Each structure stands twice: as C-alpha cells, then as structure tokens.
Amino acid sequence: MDGDGKTIGYVTVIRVGGRQRKKNARTFDEARKIKRESETDRDRGELQAPTAIKFVPYLDEWVERYRGQGRRGFREGTRDEYRRLIEVHAHGHFSGKLKLVDVTTFGLARFVDWLADESAQGKRLSDSTIANIVIPVRAALTTAHREGLIRTNPSLGLTMPHREKIEDEDEEIKVFSRDQLAAVLAMAPDRHKLLFELLASTGLRISEAIGLQRLHLQLDGSKPEVCVRRAIVKRRIEPPKTKHGKREVLLPAPLVYRLREHLASQPDRDSTALLFTNSKGDEIEPGTLRRWGLRPLVEEMDAPWASFHTFRHTFASIHLSEGTNLLQLSRAMGHHSASFTLSRYTHLLPGDEAPALDLSTPPDLRPTMPATGDLLDGLEAVVA
Numbered sequence: 065m066d067g068d069g070k071t072i073g074y075v076t077v078i079r080v081g082g083r084q085r086k087k088n089a090r091t092f093d094e095a096r097k098i099k100r101e102s103e104t105d106r107d108r109g110e111l112q113a114p115t116a117i118k119f120v121p122y123l124d125e126w127v128e129r130y131r132g133q134g135r136r137g138f139r140e141g142t143r144d145e146y147r148r149l150i151e152v153h154a155h156g157h158f159s160g161k162l163k164l165v166d167v168t169t170f171g172l173a174r175f176v177d178w179l180a181d182e183s184a185q186g187k188r189l190s191d192s193t194i195a196n197i198v199i200p201v202r203a204a205l206t207t208a209h210r211e212g213l214i215r216t217n218p219s220l221g222l223t224m225p226h227r228e229k230i231e232d233e234d235e236e237i238k239v240f241s242r243d244q245l246a247a248v249l250a251m252a253p254d255r256h257k258l259l260f261e262l263l264a265s266t267g268l269r270i271s272e273a274i275g276l277q278r279l280h281l282q283l284d285g286s287k288p289e290v291c292v293r294r295a296i297v298k299r300r301i302e303p304p305k306t307k308h309g310k311r312e313v314l315l316p317a318p319l320v321y322r323l324r325e326h327l328a329s330q331p332d333r334d335s336t337a338l339l340f341t342n343s344k345g346d347e348i349e350p351g352t353l354r355r356w357g358l359r360p361l362v363e364e365m366d367a368p369w370a371s372f373h374t375f376r377h378t379f380a381s382i383h384l385s386e387g388t389n390l391l392q393l394s395r396a397m398g399h400h401s402a403s404f405t406l407s408r409y410t411h412l413l414p415g416d417e418a419p420a421l422d423l424s425t426p427p428d429l430r431p432t433m434p435a436t437g438d439l440l441d442g443l444e445a446v447v448a
Contacts, residue, residue: 078102117213119162123150126204139305141297146200153179153197165214167205169221175201180225195224237409238369239381248361248370256357258326259340259348262290263372266313267379267397270372271295272304274348279335283324288315292398296347309398380405381412 074095076087087102089095127146132138157175178184179194189197202219209217240248245264252260263273268290275296282289289312295302304310315323330337342348354372362370376397383393394405 076102117164118160119164119167120155120158120160122164122208122213123154123201123204126207127200130203130207139302140300141302144298146203149197149200154201164208167214167218169218172198172201172218172222176222176225180227191225191227198222198224237377237411238374239378239412240367240370240374242382244365244367245378247365251361251364253357255343256340256353258322260358260375261319261322263375264379265316265319266290267376268292268313269295269376270350271297272309274338274340274350275301276339277336278327278333278339281323281327281339282312283315283320283327288317288320289313290315299347299349304398306398306400308395308400311395311398313396377409380409384409384412 074089074092076089076095076099078085078087078099085102087098089098127143127150130138130143130146154175157178158171162171176194176198179189179197182188198219202222205214205217205219208214249257249261249264259273262268263270266273272292272295275294276290276292280291280293282291292304292309292311292313295304295309326339338347340348342352350372358370358372359368362368362374380393380397383396390406391402394402397405399405399408
C-alpha cells in the first residue's frame with residue numbers, strides 16, 4: 065500500500081528449504097497464481113534458489129569434467145575440439161557477466177545468427193560447421209538442466225540454419241590419378257615408402273597406420289590382412305571412433321612380402337612394438353611427416369592439395385572404378401554404412417547411366433564383378 069492506504073501491488077511469500085522466497089505481483093489474481101505454481105514446483109522439487117553461476121565460466125568448467133552420455137564414453141580428442149569451440153566462439157560472443165539462469169532460446173538464436181554472419185566471422189561458415197559449434201553449448205545446457213542448475217533447457221527450442229547450399233561450400237574430394245599415385249610411391253623416401261604404400265593399398269587413415277603394432281599384421285594364411293584396432297591422435301592412443309572402425313583389411317601379395325622383410329629387419333622388437341617409427345624409434349608425428357615427407361613429393365607433381373587422406377580417397381576411387389561391392393568397400397574403410405560411403409564418393413562412380421540389361425544373354429555368360437582379391441592385386445600393379 066502507498067501512504068494513502070491504496071493497494072499498489074502484492075507480494076507472494078513461499079517457504080522453500082526453511083527460507084522465505086518473495087515474488088511481486090501487480091494484482092491479487094496474479095499473486096494467487098504465482099503462489100499456486102510456486103507451491104506446485106516446490107512439492108515437485110523443481111523450485112530452486114537462483115544461482116549466480118556465470119554461463120561462460122560454466123562452459124569452461126563443464127568441458128573439463130564432461131564424460132559423455134553414450135556407452136562408449138567421451139574421447140579426449142573430442143574434448144579438445146569442444147574446448148577449442150568454446151574458447152573461440154562462445155567466449156567471443158557471450159558476455160562474461162551473463163548468468164547461466166539468464167540464458168534464453170532467444171539469446172542462443174542470436175548466437176547462431178552471429179555465427180552465420182559472414183562479416184562477423186570474416187568468412188562463410190557452412191550450416192554443418194555452425195551446428196558443430198553449437199553442439200558443446202547444447203550439451204552443457206543439458207547437463208546444467210540435469211543437475212538442477214536451470215529449470216528448463218533453452219537449447220531445446222533452438223533451430224539451426226538451413227541456407228541454400230553454395231556449390232563449392234564443401235571441400236571437393238580430390239584423388240590421385242594412377243600415374244600420380246605411382247609417382248608418389250616411386251619417389252617416396254625409403255624410410256617411409258612402405259608406410260605410403262600401406263596407406264594406398266588399404267585406405268587406412270594416417271592415425272590408424274601410425275598406431276599399428278606388429279601384432280596387427282596377419283601375414284600368414286590364404287588371406288593376409290591388417291587388423292585396425294586403434295589410432296594415435298595428437299600423441300594419444302585411442303580406439304576407433306565407432307565399432308565399424310575396428311576392422312580387417314586384406315593385403316595384396318607383393319605388399320605382404322615387403323612387410324615380412326620389414327619385420328625381419330627388426331628381429332629385436334616384440335609384437336607390441338610400433339610397425340612404423342621415426343628416426344629415433346618413436347611414434348611418427350603426422351605433421352612433421354607431411355611437411356618433410358609428403359609435401360615435397362606432391363608439390364613436385366603439381367598436386368599441392370594432396371594430403372595423407374588423399375591416399376584413402378584414391379583407394380576408394382580405384383575400388384569404385386573397378387566395380388567393388390559397395391558394402392565390402394564400406395567395411396574396408398570403416399564406415400558405419402554403405403549409404404555413407406555412397407554419399408561420400410558418389411561423384412567418383414563411373415558413368416551417369418545404368419547399362420542396358422540384356423535378358424537374352426544367359427546369366428553364366430554375363431560379365432561379373434571382379435573379386436576383392438583380384439582388385440587388390442590390380443591396385444598393387446599401380447603401386448608396384
């Protein structure tokens with residue numbers, strides 16, 4: 065009431081945890097509604113005291129303790145990437161004074177708008193890049209909601225941009241021609257020639273290849289193979305990203321012979337020793353090998369765009385050009401599905417039209433797809 069005894073507002077009082085909580089209302093009906101809703105939230109355990117935790121410091125704290133939500137846990141490499149995204153983008157946009165409880169869907173939408181603003185970013189970020197940047201922010205808010213720090217998760221109502229795709233927005237997949245591949249392998253330094261040949265013949269990622277131990281080679285029997293069980297990423301030994309990354313890839317006979325020679329030249333090493341090492345006998349650092357081993361070769365061939373992953377793309381390209389079963393290729397590459405392999409490399413498939421189907425020719429006289437082993441021998445002819 066004011067000094068004249070006139071009612072100018074109402075105060076709702078509710079006890080939570082032995083302490084009084086007060087909320088203002090303009091009318092009596094509004095005050096009753098606030099009290100009724102507050103008591104319901106209190107009885108459900110959903111009425112929490114306001115927290116003074118700041119949003120950006122919470123993100124920094126969260127990323128250091130987050131353990132993931134799936135059964136596979138949380139990879140340290142992913143933590144590093146989340147930490148980088150938070151430092152570069154969340155720190156660059158959100159005020160250090162913003163409280164965790166004051167984060168709204170509207171505010172998050174302005175964050176997305178800022179990421180999509182070419183002038184603010186200095187370049188165009190693709191829609192998929194923006195979605196990846198928002199992932200750690202969403203995960204942190206999900207944790208905050210689960211821990212009772214916020215009543216609702218504002219990221220649940222957030223939508224990602226779906227802009228018209230620019231033709232060259234995604235990096236084009238480039239592959240070596242067969243002549244280029246043969247030249248790279250012929251000119252490769254002797255110390256790393258076998259590693260480069262393995263990359264070309266198996267499609268392994270560089271992180272998987274440098275993580276191979278001697279025990280991962282199965283060179284005896286009718287189907288020699290390399291077993292992919294781990295990778296070395298930023299000097300950390302990590303399991304494959306998914307269950308599909310754990311796989312066996314067949315090896316062509318000439319490469320098997322050279323791998324046997326390589327193992328025989330190091331009789332003092334046990335089965336757990338790394339298959340490939342640097343000059344000091346330590347694990348290979350991909351950046352150093354790329355700078356001093358691969359780059360001079362590809363620049364000499366006028367292919368400065370090439371990287372270690374180009375070997376992997378070329379492996380897929382040669383198999384597709386030879387008609388390898390898509391499911392077999394997907395498994396060899398460690399993809400989670402043949403549809404992903406198809407979407408990734410569909411532009412490398414030969415021809416634009418299905419051939420005419422001649423039903424008058426008996427099935428046993430129709431051309432057949434070459435066996436996978438024959439294709440590996442064909443690939444070996446390229447790299448020999």
